[in-house]
Each structure stands twice: as structure tokens, then as C-alpha cells.
Amino acid sequence: MATDKDGCFESKEAYTMNGANEGGRGRPPSSITVAIDPVALVVTECITVTSAMRKHARWAHSSISSILGASTTPRPPSADAQGTNHDRSRASSKIDLIEDDGTLTSRWGLRGKKGQSMQDNPLMSAFARLRADLKACKDIQGFDTPSLLQPFLQVIRSSSTTAPITSLALIAITKMLAYKIINVESPGFSQGMQLLASTVTNCRFEGDNSPSDEVVFLRILKLMEDMICGPSGDVLGDHSVCEMMTCALSICCHLRMGEVLRRSAEISMVTMCQTIFTRLKTLEMELGEEHEDLEKAVTQEDMDAARIDSNPEGDHGPTAMQHVKTSLEVPGIGDQDRPSMDAGSAQLDMSKAPADEVKDVRPYGLPSIRELFRVLADLLDPHDKQRTDTLRVMALRIVNVALEVAGPSISSHPSLASLAKDTLCRNLFQLVRSENIAILHESLRVAGTLLATCRNVLKLQQELFLSYVIACLHPRVPIPDEPTIDPSLYQGVPQAPALVKPLPAQGTNSGRNTPVPVKDRQRLGMEGGSRKPDAREAMVESVGGLVRIPSFMVELFVNYDCEIDRSDLCTDMVGLLSRNAFPDSATWSTTNVPPLCLDSLLGYVQFIAERLDDEPQTAGLPERQKLRERRDRKKVIIRGATKFNENPKGGIAFLAAQGIINDPNDPHSVTSFLKGTTRIDKRVLGEFITKKGNEAILETFIDLYDFRGMRIDEALRQVLTTFRLPGESALIERIVTVLAEKYFSDAQPKEVADTDALFVLTYAIIMLNTDQYNPNVKSQNRMKVEDFAKNLRGVNSGKDFDREYLQAIYDAIKANEIVLPEEHDNKHAFDHAWRELLEKAQTAEDLVICETNLYDADMFAATWRPIIATLNYVFVSATEDAVFQRVIAGYNQCAQIAAKYGISECLDQIIESLAKISWLATEAPPDTGLNTEVQASGKSIMVSKFAVDFGRDPKAQLATLVLFRIIGGHEGAIRNGWTHIVRIIVNLFINSLIPTSFTSISRDLDLPPIPLQSPAQVIERNDKASDVGLFSAFTSYVSSVMNDEPPEPNDQEIEATLCAVDCINACHSEEILGNVSELPVGSLKSLIMSLLSQLPEQDSPPYITVKTELPAPTPVRVNGSAKGAHLNMDPSPLYDPAMVYVLELATILALRDEETIAALGADVADALQAVIRDADRLHPVALSRTVFYLLALLRASNDHKYIRTPVVLHAISAFRQDVLRSCALPILKGIQGCISGPAELKNEMATSPDFWAVMHALQPLPETAPLAFQIAEAIADGPNATITGDNYEATIALLNAFATAGNVGARQEQQRDQTQRRGQQPAPQERKPKKSDVIVRGTRALTIVAQLAGRVPSLIEQSHLETHEAWRAYWSPVFRCLVTQCVNPCREIRQQAFSSLQRCLLSSELASPDHTEWINIFGEVLFPLINQLLKPEVYQTDPAGMSETRVQAAQLLCKVFLHYLVLLSEWEGVLDLWVKIMGIMDRLMNSGVGAGDMLVEAVPESLKNILLVMASGNHLAPPPTAEGASDERTEQQRELWSETWTRLERFLPGLMPELFPDIGKEAKQARPAPAESVAADQETAQIPSRPASALAEPQAA
DSSP states (O other), X not given: OOOOTTSSOOOHHHHHXXXXXXXXXXSOTTXXXXXXXXXXXXXXXXXXXXXXXXXXXXXXXOOTHHHHOSOSSOOOGGGTTSSOHHHHHHHHTSOOOSOTTOOOOSOTTOXXXXXXXXXXXXXXXXXXXXXXXXXXXXXXXXXXXXXXXXXXXXXXXXXTSBHHHHHHHHHHHHHHHHTTSSOTTSTTHHHHHHHHHHHHHTOOEEEOSSXXXXXXXXXXXXXXXXXXXXXXXXXXXXXXXXXXXXXXXXXXXXXXXXXXXXHHHHHHHHHHHHHHHHHHHHHHHHHGGGGGGXXXXXXXXXXXXXXXXXXXXXXXXXXXXXXXXXXXXOOOOSOTTSOOOSHHHHHHHHHTSOGGGSSOOOOOOHHHHHHHHHHXXXXXXTTOTTSOHHHHHHHHHHHHHHHHHHHHHHHHSHHHHHXXXXXXXXXXXXXXXXXXXXXXXXXXXXXXHHHHHHGGGOHHHHHXXXXXXXXXXXXXXXXXXXXXXXXXXXXXXXXXXXXXXXXXXXXXXXXXXSOOOHHHHHHHTSSXXXXXXXXXXXXXXXXXXXXXXXXXXXXXXXXXXTSTTSOOHHHHHHHHHHHHTSGGGGGTSOXXXXXXXXXXXXXXXXXXXXXXXXXXXXXXXXXHHHHHHHHHHHHHHHHHHHHHHHOHHHHHHHHHHTXXXXXXXXXXXXXXXXXXXXXXXXHHHHHHHTSTTOHHHHHHHHHTOOOTTOOHHXXXXXXXXXXXXXXXXXXXXXXXXXXXXXXXXXXXXXSOOSHHHHHHHHHHHHHHHHHHHOTTSOGGGSOOHXXXXXXXXXXXXXXXXXXXXXXXXXXXXXXXXXXXXXXXXXXXXXXXXXXXXXXXXXXXXXXXXXXXXXXXXXXXXXXXXXXXXXXXXXXXXXXXXXXXXXXXXXXXXXXXXXXXXXXXXXXXXXXXXXXXXXXXXXXXXXXXXXXXXXXXXXXEEEEOHHHHHHHTOHHHXXXXXXXHHHHTTOGGGOSTTHHHHHHHHHHHXXXXXXXXXXXXXXXOOSSOXXXXXXXXXXXXXXXXXXXXXXXXXXXXXXXHHHTTOOOOOOHHHHHHHHHHHHHHHHHTHHHHHHHHTTOOHHHHHHHHHHHHHTSOOTTSOOOOOSSOOTTSOOOEEETTEESOOOOOOOOSOOOOHHHHHHHHHHHHHHTSSHHHHHHHHHHHHHHHHHHHTTGGGSOHHHHXXXXXXXXXXXXXXXXXXXXXXXXXXXXXXXXXXXXXHHTHHHHHHHHHHHHTSOHHHHHHHHTOHHHHHHHHHHTTSTTTHHHHHHHHHHHHXXXXXXXXXXXXXXXXXXXXHHHHHGGGHHHHHHHHHHHHHTTOOOOHHHHXXXXXXXXXXXXXXXXXXXXXXXXXXXXXXXXXXXXXXXXXXXXXXXXXXXXXXXXXXXXXXXXXXHHHHHHHHTOTTTOOTTOSGGGHIIIIIIHHHXXXXXXXXXXXXXXXXXXXXXXXXXXXXXXXXXXXXXXHHTSTTHHHHHHHHHHHHHHHHTSXXXXXXXXXXXXXXXXXXXXXXXXXXXXXXXXOOSTTOOOOOXXXXXXXXXXXXXXXXXXXXXXXXXXXXXXXXXXXXXXOXXXXXXXXXHHHHSOOSSSSGGGHHHHHO
């Protein structure tokens, strides 16, 4: 079809292109999307409708003008396109039934005279005019919308049309809207849509209850949906939207409609409501930041004008639309209210359209939205008998959509929020209690959506809902015990919600004699009760949906758990999820409930974990400290209320002590608390305030009420909601008396004369209440109002009460029982609770939305116990990998949270639980007596019962892996959990499953790895072992039994051990130890204390197990055959490697740095000292290492003085000698560390006698001698030497011992001499043999002794001793040492000693004219030395070298004598000394074979030198040679000459005459007699210790 260029149509191709490009982004919204000519389409629809009408009997005789169209003469354009809005409105509001002549005199559709037709039906003629108008149209989008729609609207609104015709008209309009033939740019679009909305909602047609009727309703729903959801929705007013919602709801609610229609209506309703409520957001966006003024912009008149009627029998319902006819004739129904089906009625119907339908109106907004929300909320009323559950399910679905799209907006507008707070929540929370599973599912879904979107204004409502759900779901049965699960693993799961109100006491008389049965109370929702399994599952799903809101649990914690008057919802919710995650919950719910609860619980943990690293948001949120104070106060109040319920006086005293009640003696303070808290048992409260002696409290309590404006029954009802009337009449009388006085004072009722009358009336009301609701009283016997009035006759000051007044009281009591809220029955229970909630909601603050991690630490600290308990139970009982993965993730996340927020108790509990599941943390160490080492291919493993059992338990291995992963990185937050970790590590250590040294800790001790106990046997396996036969295996078994050995491990046991090894290796325990070494001191202290707690008690017997001692050889069995086996029956203490491991690790950690030494060292030192006190009961390995640890700690802790050096050294020196020697090397290592440490410690040790005792005891041992010498050298030599008067002698004595030990070098020297005497040439490597370390130490020791001799003068000066005492104290030790070593069999040491001795004897510091003590060098040094050299046994130690030593000694004696001759000459004992020297020389000359040649030459020469020097110095003066010359010599000179001559002539005759030839003759005359000579020889033979009698005094001293 094509037109000329001037036409209003485009080409067909253009329309096709537009249709193809419908999805284009750039196409304007008003583009026509139909592919054919839109005018032709409209004309086609007109013909379709009129053709259908003509086929109907009613229009069968109509003219063909509707088909041919009206006159082609165009209508004046001003009437359509160019007319004003007012003209278009007028044109659209009136149906032109006639042409220019305007005649309408007969009923249309009837034939007139024969051959002539009557005027056409107005419905038909309207289509003809439209077609005529369209012919003149140049642009379809410029055609007036009301005019275009008018013929179709008349058909829809006419009650004379049938359903198919009405359906065709609806289809036509739907097409025009869908193809955008009518769009927002069309003239009169807004008015047309208003008119269309009014017409659709007032549709009328003849129905026959056929499916075509329902098709009409479907078309109506579709059209309304398109209007609201399309562009036309932006121009619809509130009135139109309300009418359309009324129509749609009526269809939904019409029970006689088919199921498909009602479902379709529901779907359309959901779609329309989604669009309508979405408009809230649009309105808010249009207002921007001023969207809160949306309520102010709407007048109350607009609000009231918007009304929706959901009654299916209403004017806009299907009943009004559908009129069932039985004939073609218009029925002559009697009532004029029914719409007529004639032409006049059609015109009337259109003309009755309200004026506001055709004028510009404001687009719909808050009034219609609020009205729709109100109607939907009202539809949920469970007590509305006219509504079915099916309808409520539909309404719930619609409400859910509304909340999903506009929930936050609803909460932000007071008019909508008030509906949500009251009507919606009241009806919804009652539907949750329904037993209808469909109702329950939908109501729970709506409740979840409501709380998810509007909870900020539903604080108390949310508490009521969640409290009910928790009460329903929380089982009151204990967790069943499982034989394979340790009950301690799931401790912490609450058995009931935190605040469970006790049931009202039975049998008390408080206005009702029989409380509501528990079953009825459960049904009413006052407590959870028993719900069906499907209902429980639905509730769990609902709870899960809420918990999946990231901030939901935090909001519960902040808004409820931290509020004094609110329930602990967060704690209860976690407890609920935890308890229902246990498998046994499936027995009273469904199998889906445990995994659902576990998923929700882990989701809660996951949200906290995901927020760990977020920056806390604090803006507009309460302070954490204030919340903590509130929680603490809440706990005190709960405890106080509990105590009050048990003992009121005790409870008040407790609350007063805690500062909750200011003054326990002030009635106002007491009653303010009692009335203000809901945690007091109302029965106890009633008894307390009425108790004798509490009159002031009762009066003050009643005085807290305000009864102004109340009737007496209302006042009584208000009072009895706070406490229960006691059962005794006297107590009731007391309450009524006080109440009557207070009420009379406040209300001043005109109907009551005085307080006496009021007292009687109040008592009568109580009796009336009891009579009306006592189940034992039959209904016909209950009190009537006449009886009530009769009982009160004449008590009002002699008059009767006003009958109307009594009637009102009677009616109120009969309608609503006066009873405690929790004892209400039926609907009154919920109504009362709801009224109370609304009253509190008026003053309650809005719920705080907490999208922050600010409170996560406190929340998790309050809820972690049931979570961990649940994880433990599920982990132990789980069998599926998916469950294990979720639980392990939960463990990890809980550990991360606990470590992040410092909740050490939680982390400790996780560690303890996993340790128990792994069973590695046994308190008693596992028995290692049967441990067997298996060697193969150069590798070995230790097969033990411990490792085998662990390797066979996959769940224990998994728990261990999880445990160590949790420990890694979280070591700083662990406290008590270290105890279990230490037990595990120790057990792994003693079973060779972890390294024996601490390689991962940077600071290590200078000790070899800790040795383990030797295995019971060592099995060597090779490839041939697999071929062993049955006989060989049997033989091996019998052999092991006969030898009392454990059987050889089989392949399964070895495989299990390998599994255990792999698992432990995967745990990376060494990394944990490495991390531990870097912990802060506070965390490290917990580990240290846990380590030390593993030590055996001091009074307990030592650790004993049947196994060989550590050093004992281990029998090796090759391929099952034993080489040898025996048990070591040595009674010595047995070795405990676990104790050593614990002590070493504790020591290493304590020695980390100065901070740990100061903070932790004292505890470790005390433990070490306690261990070594029992040295005799410790194995040497354990004891030696313990002493080393203690000494290492002593060195490091010198600045802190918590270890006393003398105490430690004394404890070591007190060891038995055999024990001390067995521990020698580690002890000396420790001592060396101390000596090389602080100078103060070095001095303190060097001056301790116990130190030198230990050194002397350990010096002889070959393995410890080098270390001992290093220690002695460090003390005695160098710039930091610590020689004092206290340790001087001990030092020299120790050095002397080292020099003495060098005598072993004599053997090597003598062997070398023998080789040389035989003429053999020594091997090249033996020509200069390496010196023995012993000899080197000996010579070095003598060097140090000589150096010490150089310090003697300063020591003497510092000592402040007397001269002779100081000389003996400092010189004598040196000389004794050197004299001793001068007879050492080793020539090198002997020569070194002689050299040192000579230097010392000739030292300028030795002799002094101030004293004679130095002269003792002859009697105590030289004479004893030569005496020792003259002994045969000494000579025989080195025959070749001792001769030379004797010569050296003789020469040294002479040299020393000559050196000190001048000083000696002044000494009166010089003669005796000289005599002794000559005697010594005599003995040397006659000392025997081997020394003769050398001494014969050396002695005379030495004596010659002495004599010549003495003579030259006039010390030896010969007598005068001239005869008669006077002898001027002194007496001493004469005696000296005489003795010299006499004694020398005895063994060296001729020596004196040779030196003094002039006096030879006189000398011969002066020879003594032989007897004198013999006496002299005897005297010389006994060399005294002191050479002169003058030395007697010092010796005696």
C-alpha cells in the first residue's frame, strides 16, 4: 500500500526498516515499531471489531457504513489536530451519536420500515467516523489520542458487547500501545491514558462463564500491565493507578475464577507492583538530596483520595464487569442500578466519567504507592475470614517484590514506614506462626526481605521475629554423646537461648486459675514450641538468608547484645546455628538443616575474616568502649535479676554493690529498677512488693504509674501487666488499698465517691475477671452484668454506681481478660505484645547499620565458643571432602580472626581441640621401649607404636596438618595453647619424627644434637629381605621371643610409619620454631611456661621406662636375624630425652636477647637449678646438658643477678666425682662461656673455691684437659687475667697439675734416645715429631707460672699482709710448682721449670734487706729440689737426663748463693747455710753411677767460684800466714773458714790448698777429728727444712 507524497503515510519499506531497527540505540522512544502502515493497521482493527459486532445478532441489521466508512469529506482539522486541549478533552468526553441532524429517536440496532434501516448503532458509527478522520490524517502521531481510542473505549465500556468483541477492542488498543502508534508524543496522550485507565477498570460485557470471559480478563490485565510498565505509566495519576490496582486485585481475589487466570493476574500484579514501587526511587532521584520532603509535597487530601478496594465484588471487580445473559434481548431487570445495554446507557456510561479523568493530572506518586502498600499489608491479616490462604500467598509474593525493589525507600518515608512497622509486621509475624507450609515459606521470605531492606526502622520488630524463630529452632535437648568423640570438644554450645524466660508458675491465683496449656502457648507463638520438620527447615533457610547479609550479625550485636533491655540476639543466633549444625538436629527437622546451619555459621565467620584488613569506619557509630560498658552492665543486671528471682534481698544487695541500684534503702531507687527491667520474675516481684515490711516499696512502686484519664479497670490492667497478684487475700488487699488511693488521687473519677468505694469496686473487678475466665465455671453460671451491679449495690457512699459505668467495665473485662501478657490466650496474647512493642518503638532509637569491622573483635570474642565446638564435632564426624574443606577453612578463618584481634583464648581452644583430635598431645609420653630402627639403602626410620598408630589414622593426620598450619604465623597470639603444642613436639621428638636439633632457630647452643634413647633393636633390610621364606620368618619370630625382643615390624607398620613421617614433614615444624624465636616477650613467656610445665615434679620419681641405657650398644638384626642382644641391667638413672629437649628449647628462647633474658631467664634458671638439685637421679647426658644450659644462662644474665654464681658452682662441685666426670665436657664448655663473658662474672667465678674444685676434678680427664687449660689460661694470663689473692694459689696449683700431666712426654724422649744410641736414623717425619698437646700445655703452664711470679710484688703490695705472711702466700706456691716440675720426667718441661725457677730465684724482687723470709728459697726450694733429684726413683724416670738436671741444680744452688752473698753475709745464719750447701755438694759428688763424670767436674768448679768470690769479698777470710801476726777476723769469719776447710777437705781434698796455698799448713792442723767428721756427715745427710736456727721463729709462726 502506497500513498502520494502529501499523504500522512510513509512507504511500506520505511515502516519495515523502522521495525527492523527497533533495537537500535539511537532510535527515539516514540518511533513506530510496526512494519506496516500504522493507519492501515488502525483501520484494519476497526473493521475487525465492527465485523465481529455485525456477526452478532444484536448488530446483524446494522448498515454497512461501519465497513465502508463515513463520508470522505474531511472533518475540520481544528476539531482534531488543531483543537486546544480543552476542545480535545470535550470531544473525548462525549460520544457523538448523531451526525449534523443530531437525531436519535429510536433504539439502535432495530429495523424500521420495510426496506429502510434505522440510524446505525453509536458503537458502529463511531468506528465509521474514526475511519473517515484517518483518511484525512497526514501524520498518525499527530492524531488526537482520545479520538483514536474513542470507538474502542465505547466497545470496552459497553455492557451490551460480548466477551469476544470486548477482547478484540482490547487487542486493538494493546497493539497500538505496543507498536507505539500511540506514544508520549501523541496529542492528548495523557488524557487518553487517563480515559483508557478509567475505561479498562470499568469494562462491561455480556458473559456466559465460558473461557472467552477469562480471556477478556487476561486482555485487561495485559493492557493494564503495558500501561503501567510502559511510557504511559509516567502520565497516569494516582486515581488511575488505584483503579487499575483495584481491578487487578479483584481479579486475583475472585475465587470463582480459574486457577490459570488467577495465576496470570498474580503475575501481572507482581509486574505492575514492581514498576509502581520502583517509582519511589525515581521520585527520590528527581528530588535529589531533598527526597525527604516527598512526604511534605503530598497533601493529606491527596492521600485520602487514593483508595484501593480489593473486594472482588466491588465496582471494578470481575462480577461488575461480567454480566451473564440468557437471551439476546435486554432483560428487564428490576433494579435500575445495573448498567443498561442500550445506546443511551452507552452514552451515559461515557458521560459519567469523572471530570478529573480528562484533565491534566499529576503523575502518580506517594499516595497511590502508600495505598497499594496498605492494601497489600491488610491482605495478610490472618484473622480475616474473607481471605483465603491462597490469597495471602499471592499477597505475600507481591509484597516481597515491592520490598525487593523499594525496601530502603519504604523505610525512608514515614507514611510507608509506619505501615511496615505496624500493619505489615503485625500480620506477617502472625503468618510466620501458621502451620500452612505455603504461607510459612512465603511469610518467611517476606520477613527476610523486609528485615534485609527496612531493618533500620524495625528494631523491636526484628527482635520479636528473631526471638520467635530462635525459640522455635533452638532444641532443648542435650547433645548426644558419641563414643568416638570427646565431649570436651563440643563444650560451649548453648543448650538454650541466652535469655529464656521461665514459664509462669503453675497453680498461682492471679486472676486465672489455669494458665494456658503449653501446647496452646506454643501455637500462639509466645514461645517456640515444636514446629514440623519442613517448617524448621524453612525457618533455617530464612535465618541463613539474613546471616548472609555481611553486616547483619554485627548489627544484632551492637543493637541488641550491647543494649541493656534487649535480648542477646547475636549470641543466640550463633548458638542456634551451632546447635542445629550438629547431625542430631536432623531428627527433629530435616537432613538439610545441619548443612544449612553450618553454611550460615561459616558464612558469618567468613564475613569477619574478609573484613580483617579493612579500615574501621567510625563515622556515626557508637564508641566501642561505651558498648563494652553497656554489655558489662547488662551482664551485671542479668546476674542481679537472677539472684533477685531466687532471693529478692540478696539480688537487691548484689545490684546495689554493683552500682545498679544507688541506695538499697531508698524505695524509689529499688522500685525504679524493678519496674524498669523485664528480667524480673513477675510472681517473685508481686510477692516481694506485698511482703510485710515492704509497704514503702509497694507505695513507691504504685506511685510510679500515672492513672490520669483512665478508668479503674484500665488502671488495674496496667498495674497487673508488671507483676502477678499474690495468692493470699491479705496481700491482694494490701495492693488494692494502695492502688485505690493512688488512682483516686490521680484520676479523681466522678463515678466513684471515695477510696472505700473504689477499694470495693477494684476488688469486685478482680472477682469478675476470675469468674469470667475460670474454666471450672460453666458459661451459664458466669456472672452477668446485673449480678456485677448487684454485688456493688450501695457501696458507692451509700449509693449505686452508674449503670453505664459498670456496663463499660463489665464489657471490657468480658472482652479482654486481665492477665499477665505471657498468660494471654488466643489472639489477645499477640495483640497485647504488639501494643506493648509499638509503645516502646515510639521511644526506641532506630537500628544502627554497621557496615564496618569496628565491632568484630568484641562480637567474635562473645560468639567463638559454639563456633569452635561445632567445627570440632563436624570435623570428627564428617566423612565427605566438601565438609572437611569448609570446616578447615572455618578453622583457618577463626584462627586469623583470633590472632588479628588478640583473642588468645579462642586460638588456644582451636589448638587444644585439634591436638585432641590428632591425639598427639598425650599428657604421658608414649612408651618408646619397643622402638625399632629400620635401615635400608643408607636411610633409616624409627618404627614405633606411636608412629604406626598415627600413620593409620587419616583424620588425625589431617587434624595435625590443620593444627600446624594454624600455628604458623599466629604464634604471637597463642597463650595456653602452647602446652598442647609442646606435648606434640616432645612426643614427635622422642619418636624421631622431628629433628633433634634446633636448626631453624638462629641462636643455637654449642652442643651436639640431643641424643635419643637407643632403639630396642636395629633392623637392616636389603633387597633380599623380600625373598625370605616362611621358615625364615618363623625362625626370626621365635628368635626374637626367646631373646625377649620386640618382633620385627612388618611392611604395613613400616608403611604407616612412612605416612606419619610424610605428614609430620608436611607440617614444617621447624618453621614454627623459627617463628617462635622472633616472638615478642609477652607471647614467648607463655611458651616458656608451657615448656617448663612439662618437667616432672620434683617429688615425683624419675622418668622410667624399660630400655637400654643411652651409651649401651644396640644389637643389629640383619634381615630378621639377631647378631646379639642383651638387656643392660645397669642401675644408673635412665635417660629422658624429652626433659632435655624442653630445657634446651626453653634456654635457647630465654637467651634470645636482653629483653628475654630479663623477662624469662629467671623462670628458666629456677627450673634448671631445680633439675640439677637431683643430680644423682639424672642420667649424665641430661645432667651435663642441664648444667650447660644453666651456665649459659648464668653468663647471659650476669646483669640481672637472678642466678647466684656461688650457688651454681657449689651445686656443680657437690656432684659425686663419678657424676662430675661423666658430665665433664659440657660443664667445662659452660664454664668457658662464663669465663669469656662479662669481666664481673669471670672474677666472681675465678674467686670461687667451688670453681677450682671443679677444675681440679676435671683437669685429669684427657677429653676435658684442653678445655680446662683454656679456662685456666684465660684466668691466669693475658690483659684480662683475674688473678687475685683468693685464687692465686689455686691457679698455680691447677697449672702445676697441667705441667705434671706433661710427664707423658718422657716416654717419647726416651724412645728417641734409644733410637739414636742404636745408630738408627729416625724417619723424616720423626726427626721433628709433633709435640704432644699435653707437653705443650705443660710448658705453657710453666710459662704462665713464671709470669705469675712477676706479679708477686704487686700482689704482696695489694694484700696488706705481714711481710713473712705475704712472702709465703705468693712466693711459696710458685716455688713449689717449679720445684715439682724440675723433677718432671719430661725433659722439656723440666728444662722449662729450671729456667723459670732460675729467673724467679734471681729476681730482684725476691730478696729484701727488710726481712729474711726470702732466705727460705734454700730450705724450701733448692735443698728439697736437690734432695728429690738425688732420689733413685726420680733418677730412674729419666736416667739420661736427670744427670744433667743434677748438675744444673748444683750450679743453680751455687749461683743463687753467690747472687745473694752480700745479703747473706749480714745474716747470722749464713754459716749454717754454707755448711748445708757444702753438704749438698758432697752428696752430689757421691750420688752414684751415671752422674759421676759430670758432677765431678761441675761441683768443684762451682765451689771454686763460690770460694773465690767469698774470698774476694772478704766473706771467707783466711787466717794470717805470718807467725805471731794477730788474727783480726771476726768470729763468724773464723768459723766460716774453719767449717769450709774442714768439710771441703773431706770430699774435695786439695781444693782449699789449691786456692789458698799460703795457708795449707795451718789448714792441715785445723782438720777435725774423724769423729767430728762423721757427725758432720750425719748432719748433712738430714737436710733441715730451714738452714739456720734463726729461721725457727718464722717457721713456728
